[in-house]
Amino acid sequence: MPISPSLHADxxxxxxxxxxxALATVRARTDSDSSGDEPPVISPRAHLVQNDDAPTAEMIAHDEEHFADHETALLHEIDAAIGRLEAGGYGICESCGCEIPEQRLLATPTVRTCVPCQERIEKEEGTGRGPTM
Incomplete structure (x- = not known):
């Protein structure tokens, strides 16, 4: 059964x-300023200050790159959820085919599985970190 029109809109x-x-965050991390004078946040050059060392700047840039990768993965999850919503397959567990409860969908709109299937997957993978938005 498809989700209700009001839930679909929400x-x-x-x-x-x-x-x-997420797009704004990725852009903030990866874009240079409009004048081109400032390197993007993920660039080691963005973190070099007077009397600073290059390894520290590289470490900070590496962290920024990791954060940008996380945001990019989140964008993919969001786009996949939007695709399911538009195609009519949203709210159905990809593992067992059962309906995902409305409260779970509202709490985590990118969710792909019901709670029992998510718990089983986490147990099998040993992750236990739970779903992400």
Whole structure:
């Protein structure tokens, strides 16, 4: 059974807001300023200050790159959820085919599985970190 029109609208709004926020974060980390004078945040040059050492700057840039990778992965999750929402497959567990409860969808709009399947997957993989938004 497809999700209700009101839930569809709520989820679409949440996903689109999350997508815009993630895009803004990725752009902030990867874009140079408009004048081109400042390197992007993920560049080691962005973290060099007077009397600073290059390894520290590289470590900070590496962290920024990791954060940008995380945001990019989040964007992929959001886009996949938007695709499922538009195609009519949203709210169905990809593992067992059962409906995912509305509260779970509202709490984590990118979720792909019901709670029992998510718990089984985490147990099998030994991750136990839970779903992400």
């Amino acid at each position: 989820i679409a709004k949440k996903l689109n807001e999350s997508r815009e926020a």
